[in-house]
Amino acid sequence: MDVIRRSLVALTLLVGGCVENPITGERELGFVSMAQQIAIGEQQYLPAQQMQGGRYRVDEALTGYVQAVGARVAAASGVELPYEFVVLNNSVPNAWALPGGKLAVNRGLLTELSNEAELAAVLGHEIAHAAGRHGAKSIERGMVSQAVLVGVAVGAADSEYAGTALGVAQTAAGLINQKYGRDAEREADYYGTRFMARAGYDPHAAVTVQQKLLALSERGETSWIEGLFASHPPSAERVANNRALVETLRAEGFQGGEFGAQAYQDALRPLRSDADAYAAYDGARRALAEDRRGDAEARIEEALRLQDREAAFHGLRGDLRLAQSRYDDARINYDRAIERNDGYFAYFLGRGIARARLGAADAAEADLTRSLALLPSAAAYAELGRLAEAAGDHDRAVRYYLTAGQSGSATGQAARTRALTLDLPRRPERYLEAQLSRDAAARLILQVSNPTPVDLADVTVAVETVGQDGARRAYRRTLPALDAGSSRLVLVTEGAAEVLDARAVPVAARVAN
Numbered sequence: 001m002d003v004i005r006r007s008l009v010a011l012t013l014l015v016g017g018c019v020e021n022p023i024t025g026e027r028e029l030g031f032v033s034m035a036q037q038i039a040i041g042e043q044q045y046l047p048a049q050q051m052q053g054g055r056y057r058v059d060e061a062l063t064g065y066v067q068a069v070g071a072r073v074a075a076a077s078g079v080e081l082p083y084e085f086v087v088l089n090n091s092v093p094n095a096w097a098l099p100g101g102k103l104a105v106n107r108g109l110l111t112e113l114s115n116e117a118e119l120a121a122v123l124g125h126e127i128a129h130a131a132g133r134h135g136a137k138s139i140e141r142g143m144v145s146q147a148v149l150v151g152v153a154v155g156a157a158d159s160e161y162a163g164t165a166l167g168v169a170q171t172a173a174g175l176i177n178q179k180y181g182r183d184a185e186r187e188a189d190y191y192g193t194r195f196m197a198r199a200g201y202d203p204h205a206a207v208t209v210q211q212k213l214l215a216l217s218e219r220g221e222t223s224w225i226e227g228l229f230a231s232h233p234p235s236a237e238r239v240a241n242n243r244a245l246v247e248t249l250r251a252e253g254f255q256g257g258e259f260g261a262q263a264y265q266d267a268l269r270p271l272r273s274d275a276d277a278y279a280a281y282d283g284a285r286r287a288l289a290e291d292r293r294g295d296a297e298a299r300i301e302e303a304l305r306l307q308d309r310e311a312a313f314h315g316l317r318g319d320l321r322l323a324q325s326r327y328d329d330a331r332i333n334y335d336r337a338i339e340r341n342d343g344y345f346a347y348f349l350g351r352g353i354a355r356a357r358l359g360a361a362d363a364a365e366a367d368l369t370r371s372l373a374l375l376p377s378a379a380a381y382a383e384l385g386r387l388a389e390a391a392g393d394h395d396r397a398v399r400y401y402l403t404a405g406q407s408g409s410a411t412g413q414a415a416r417t418r419a420l421t422l423d424l425p426r427r428p429e430r431y432l433e434a435q436l437s438r439d440a441a442a443r444l445i446l447q448v449s450n451p452t453p454v455d456l457a458d459v460t461v462a463v464e465t466v467g468q469d470g471a472r473r474a475y476r477r478t479l480p481a482l483d484a485g486s487s488r489l490v491l492v493t494e495g496a497a498e499v500l501d502a503r504a505v506p507v508a509a510r511v512a513n
C-alpha cells in the first residue's frame with residue numbers, strides 16, 4: 001500500500017496538472033482523469049452493489065422510476081457522464097455515487113421520502129458528487145486507496161461484508177463509505193439543488209429532505225447513523241444554506257416547480273406494502289447474527305408469509321438451515337432464492353457450501369465460482385480450497401486457502417492456517433527462517449524463526465559445514481515447538497573455529513495440534 005502510494009505521489013509530480021471542475025468551471029490540481037473515473041466507477045459498480053445487498057428486484061418498476069428521475073436530474077446537470085441508477089435491497093437509509101456517475105439508492109431511503117422532488121434532491125446531491133469529481137479528489141488526497149488506479153485492491157473494508165470482502169470488493173467499500181468533507185458536501189448541496197430545480201422540481205424539497213435528515217439524526221436512530229449520516233452528516237447549517245439557496249433560485253425565476261407527491265406515492269406503493277415483511281426480515285437477520293435461531297425462524301416465516309417473491313427471505317432461510325447443518329433443506333431454499341433473483345452472490349455462495357457438504361463437488365464448484373464473479377469473498381475461496389483438498393489437489397487447495405487468507409476475517413484466518421497445515425510440511429523452507437552465526441567462544445549457533453501466525457511443532461533444520469580441510473559435515477537440529485512469531489537459538493557445534501562455510505535449510509515442520 002505504502003509502496004503504491006509513494007509511486008503514485010511520484011506519478012502526480014510527473015503528470016499531475018490542472019483540470020477543470022466540470023460543475024464549478026474552476027481550474028484545480030488533479031491527476032485522475034474523467035476517463036479514469038469512469039473506468040473506476042464501471043469496475044467498482046457491481047461489487048459495490050453486491051456488498052450492499054444487491055439489487056431490489058421484487059418491484060422492477062420502482063428501479064425504472066428512480067432511473068427516470070435520475071436521468072432527468074442528470075440531464076439538467078450539464079455534465080455528461082454514463083450515469084446509471086439502481087435501487088439496492090437494503091433497509092439502511094443510504095445513497096451513494098461512485099466516480100464517473102454510477103449511483104445507488106437503498107430501498108430503506110426511498111421509504112423515508114415524501115415526494116419525487118425529495119428523491120430528485122437526493123439524486124441531485126449524489127450526481128453533484130460524481131460530476132464535481134469529489135471521489136477523484138478523495139483518491140488524489142489518499143483518502144481512498146489509490147490502488148483503484150492501478151487495479152490492485154488493498155486496504156480495509158468497512159461494510160456489511162467487510163470481514164469477507166476481498167480484492168476489488170475492498171476498494172468498492174472504501175469508495176462508497178468515504179466521507180467527502182464539508183466543502184464537498186456544501187458544493188454537492190448547492191449544485192445538486194440547482195440541478196433538480198433546472199430539471200423542473202421545486203427546490204424547496206432540498207430543504208425538507210435536509211430537515212428530515214436532521215430530525216432523524218437528532219433522534220439517533222442507528223440505521224441512519226450507519227447509512228447516510230456517516231457519509232453525509234446533516235446539520236442546521238446545511239438546512240440554512242439550502243433555505244437561502246431556494247430564495248436565490250426563486251429570485252432567478254425558478255417558480256412553480258413540481259413536487260410529484262402523487263407520482264411518488266404510486267411508485268412506492270408496492271414497496272411500502274411490504275414494510276412489515278422487511279421489518280420481520282431485518283429482525284430475523286439480527287436474530288440469526290446473534291444466534292437466536294428460534295426467533296430467527298419465526299421472523300423468517302413471518303416475512304415469507306407476507307411476501308414470497310423476495311429472494312432475500314428464502315436466502316435467509318437457507319442461511320438458517322445451513323447453520324443448522326440441514327444441507328438439503330438449505331439447498332432447496334437457495335434454489336428458491338436463485339429462481340427469484342439470479343444476480344446476488346450470497347445465494348450462490350450458500351448453495352455452493354450446501355452442495356459441497358452434500359458431496360456434490362462439481363455443482364458446488366460451479367456455484368462458488370459464480371458467487372466469486374459477483375463478489376470475491378473469503379468464504380467462497382475457503383470452500384473451493386476444501387473441495388480441492390478433498391480431491392487431493394493440495395497445490396490448488398493451498399492457492400485457494402492463501403487467497404481466502406488475505407481477508408482479516410475469522411474465515412480468512414482459518415483458511416490461512418489450513419494452507420500452512422497442508423503446505424508447511426512439504427515446503428518448510430518457504431515459511432521458516434534459519435540463520436547461522438559464530439559466537440565469541442567459536443561455537444556455531446543456529447537461529448530458527450517462525451514468522452507465520454501459527455504455532456509449529458517438530459521443526460527440523462539441516463546444517464552443512466565445510467571445514468578448512470574441505471571436509472563436509474552434516475547436522476540436524478529439531479525444535480519440539482516453535483510458537484507463532486517466535487525465534488529460538490540452538491547450538492550446532494562447539495569448536496567451529498575451523499569452519500569456512502556453513503548453510504542451514506529448514507527440512508521439516510508441522511502445524512502444532
Ligand SMILES: [Zn+2]
Binds near residue numbers: 125129180185
Ligand atoms: Zn454527500
